[in-house]
Every structure is written in C-alpha cells, then in structure tokens.
Amino acid sequence: MLTHFINGETVPSINGGSFVLDQASRAAKPIEVTRGDAQDAASAVESAAAALPAWRNISSQERGRALQRVADALRADIDRFAQAESLDTGKPIELSRAEVTGAADYFEFYATLVNLPVGEVLDIEPGLHVHTIREPYGVVGIITPWNLPLNQAARACAPALLAGNTVVLKPAEVTPTTSIMFAELCKHVGLPDGVLNVVLGQGSVVGTAIVEHPTVSKVAFTGSVPVGRTISRVAAERILPLTLELGGKSACVVFEDSDLDLAAKEIVRAFTTNAGQVCSSGTRLLVQESVHDALVGKIVDRVKALREGVDVGPIITQQQFGTVKDYLQVAEDEGATAAVGGSGSAVDEAGCYVAPTVYTNVDNSMRIAQEEVFGPVLAVIKFSSEDEAIALANDSDFGLAGGVFSHDIAQAMRVASAIQAGQIYINSWSTQSVQMPFGGHKLSGYGREKGIEAVNHYSQVKSVSINLGAVTA
Ligand code: NAP
Ligand code: MG
Secondary structure (H helix, E strand, O other), X not given: OEOEEEOOEEEOOOOOOEEEEOOXXXXXXXXXXXXXXXXXXXXXXXXXXXXXXXXXXXXXXXXXXXXXXXXXXXXXXXXXXXXXXXXXXXXXXXXXXXXXXXXXXXXXXXXXXXXXXXXOEEEEEOOEEEEEEEEEOOEEEEEOOOOXXXXXXXXXXXXXXXXXXXXXXXXXXXXXXXXXXXXXXXXXXXXXXXXXXXXXOOHHHHHHHHHHOOOEEEEEEEOOHHHHHHHHHHHHHHOOOEEEEOOOOEEEEEOOOOOHHHHXXXXXXXXXXHHHOOOOOEEEEEEEHHHHHHHHHHHHHHHHOOOEOOOEOOOOOHHHHHHHHHHHHHHHHOOOEEEEOOOOOOEEOOOOEEOOEEEEOOOOOOHHHHOOOOOOEEEEEEEOOHHHHHHHHHOOOEEOEEEEEOOOHHHHHHHHHHOOOOEEEEOOOOOXXXXXXXXXXXXXXXXXXXXXXXXXXXXXXXXXXXXXXOOOO
16 A cells, blocks of 8 residues: 655554545556545644754755755666656656656756855945845645646755755645655655655645644645635635646747747647646647648648657546546537547547647637646637737736747747746747746746745745944944
8 A cells, every 4th residue: 555654654544544546547456545634644744843953954065965865866766756657647658757857857956056155145334234044934835736746746845855844745646656756765865754744645635734734834836726726715814825836728829930840849749748738738829820721730740640658648537538528529619620639539538548639710718718628739829910919828817838939039029028927938838947937927826936946935034134333443
C-alpha cells in the first residue's frame, strides 16, 4: 500500500482509510493508496513545524547543498520516476522523462541561488542604519494537480525549501506515486526528517485541513479556479498568504507576415502536449484572415501525423475523458466545424484517448473559446486588424499565457505588452525554463512560481532599523 510520508517515515492513515487507485486501466493491477483525513494532515503539519527551527537555522550554503543532492539523485533515478509518472498519468514516457529532468532543474537552479546576496541596506539619514532581510514563512502547504505531478511539486518545493521553510505536500489523489517516491529520495540524500512531508487524501478533506491548520503560514496551490476560490475563502479568514496557479485559455496571435510553418509547428505543440492537459496550453488560435486557410491546412497536416501514445497520450481519467468529449459536443452544437478530429472521429473509450481536434468557424464568445477544456482541442478565430487581435486575446476571464507570431518585431512587442497574461512567447510557444517567472493575470491566479521571483513568494521581508545615536563627525 502507498502511504503518507511524515517525519521521515512511511505511515498509514491514523484512522486506517485507504482506496483503490485504478490508473485508467494502465496498471497491471490497481494499487491500494492511503486516504488520510484532518488528523493525518495535522500530524504532517506538526512534523514540519518541529523540523522548522533546525532547517531555517542551518547555513544557506548547507541548504543549497541539500537541494543540489536532490537534483543529482533525481537525475540518477530518472527511469524509475518517469515510469511511475507514466503509469499514474498515462503520458508518453519521453514526456515523463522531460518532466523529471525539469524537476531536477528546479532543485539545481534554487541550489545555486544560495550564493546570491539577500536584502538591502537603506541609506535614510545619519545615525540611522536600516537593512532588510528575508525570512521564511514557516510551514508551507503545497497542493498540486494531476497533470504534471512531480514537476509541479518540485517547482514549488525547491524555492520553498531554499527559503528555509518546511513543507507539507498534498498531491492529487489520482497521482500520488511520484510525490511519495520523491520524499523518500529526499530523505535518502540527507534532507532532515520532517522538512518535507507528503500527506495523501482527497482535496476536500486533506487539502482543506492543510489550508485551515493554524500552524500553516503560507499555501501554494496549483489547480482549478473553483478550488482556488474555495481555498481563498478559507485563507481570507486566516489572512493566509497564497500563491494561486490556476487555469487558462491562452491565445496565440498569428499575423499574415509570419513564418506559417513555424507557427503551425508551435501551435500543434501548444495544444497537444500532454494531450492538452497543461495550464498554459495554447488553446485559442487568433489568425489574420488572409492566412487563415493556409495556416489551418498546415496545422491539420501536422495533427494527422501525430502518433497516438507516442506524441499524444490519453486523458488522465474516465471522468476527465468524459468532460473533454462533452466539450467536443458543445463546440459542434455551437456551430464550430472540426477541421480535424471532432466528436465523430476515433475516440478510444477504454484508453481515454481523444483525437487532437481543431475547430474553425469559432466565435470568441462561444464556450469552446471561453472555457478551459484540458484536452487536445484548438479553437480557431479570425481577425483582421492588430487592435481586433488584442481585443480578442483579452476577451477572456483567464490570463495565463499568450503568443505572437510576426516578422515585425515592433508589432510583436506591442501585442506582447497589450496581452493580459503572465507570460508571452514570441515566434514560439511555451518557452519553458526554470529561470522564467510563471503565473497568471485575472482568473489564472496571482503570485509567481519559478525564477528568482518565486523566492519572494516563499519568504517575507523584514526591515530592521538601528539607531546609531548622534553622528557628529
Ligand atoms: P483541482 O481539481 O483544482 O485540484 C488540484 C489539487 O487541489 C488536487 O490536489 C486536489 O485534490 C486539491 N483540492 C481539491 N479540492 C480542494 C479543496 N477544497 N481544498 C484544498 N485542496 C483541494 O485541479 P485538477 O483537476 O487537479 O487540475 C487541473 C487544473 O489545474 C486546471 O484548471 C489547470 O489549468 C490547473 N493547473 C494550473 C497550473 C498553473 O501553473 N497555473 C499548472 C497545472 C494545472 P484531489 O484531486 O486529490 O481531490
Ligand atoms: Mg480536479
């Protein structure tokens, strides 16, 4: 049975809860997984609180070395982690390998940051010395979704640990395996007991318990808008600081002077990677009308060449598969036309596979253009002018990512600055690097993960003023 990892040990639930995880028929046999409750969450929080003084008070160099050992161990163990991730999620093994490498990259990047100077000295007046220091929040709760389980856990854990916090991590119930393996790996390379705890269970129970626990001083949540709202309400009572990384309906704007082959290649990657189960997927294509047909033709050709199970994997669960299929029906009922894929094309019920689908004849007010599908579905919308493209891109409740394809760099820069989103890609889609801060505008959330910026969200500034007495010299 897969169990919690608390205070350096694997432990079952205090009240004995468990459930059977049937990985959408991918596993040789279903596995039994611990299902915790508020008592287990409290136990994990207490463990993190007990480990806090020692962890925050060791030298930052030593913390950095620990993070580097985690990075090295992950790289050395990539096969085992990638296989486990592919089993839980169904994603192609090469994608899992890239995500494990990305997880190691996070730890490596934040390990190097220990060498950066922290804090400022403020020149205010003679006889007054003021400096600022950064302090950890304390116990940080990290709640992650199922789409990139290990990678998203590492994205939040690495800066949180670097800043001197201790962590209680709660993965999504359908993808618990690599988070537990990760905690075991951290212990193996010498992370002190209690510094990283993983508690398993349902979000509405264990997740809520973490957010409500009075000892938790900060929560980083990656997931859906409705759950983000629920957590925000609980946090409001406690004045609890949050980082919210939520959904998206990101637009890619393609102007008529663009390299259409490059645009087609990047857009197909943008909406089919991880079968579209990526928060920053490019799921709306805004294309200048003069090149609409040419670009759609190139995209359709590329989609037809994608191999099921190699380039595009399944949808994570039967439930999510049902949601994606419903959206295909919604789009067609609204009058969209499937240029490739669609509800009538091959959908593999048992394997939860949805053929990548491109809809034309879409109006931006349709549900297929406004709502996050979290499947491999692209909505194509025509525009005529730059102003119209910007207005369409911003006519969305979300604001996670955006793209611009243009040979006119001034135009690309104008549009990039006008799109309301946390990250913009010019002449590419989804440049991902650990150094690049990542987060949302509008319903896509607030706070930032990644880059040096993330450290500011896992620590708080203290100003210290020292009265030096009268200065006469
Ligand atoms: P979700 O349903 O919101 O769940 C996310 C996590 O929150 C899971 O661990 C879930 O646990 C937990 N949870 C559920 N209810 C909770 C509650 N009341 N209190 C505390 N925690 C609770 O999201 P998902 O379906 O897993 O993931 C898909 C969503 O994540 C999409 O909207 C996607 O855009 C977003 N996402 C955003 C980013 C980003 O960086 N912006 C990255 C990846 C995904 P259980 O599932 O175990 O119940
Ligand atoms: Mg969910």
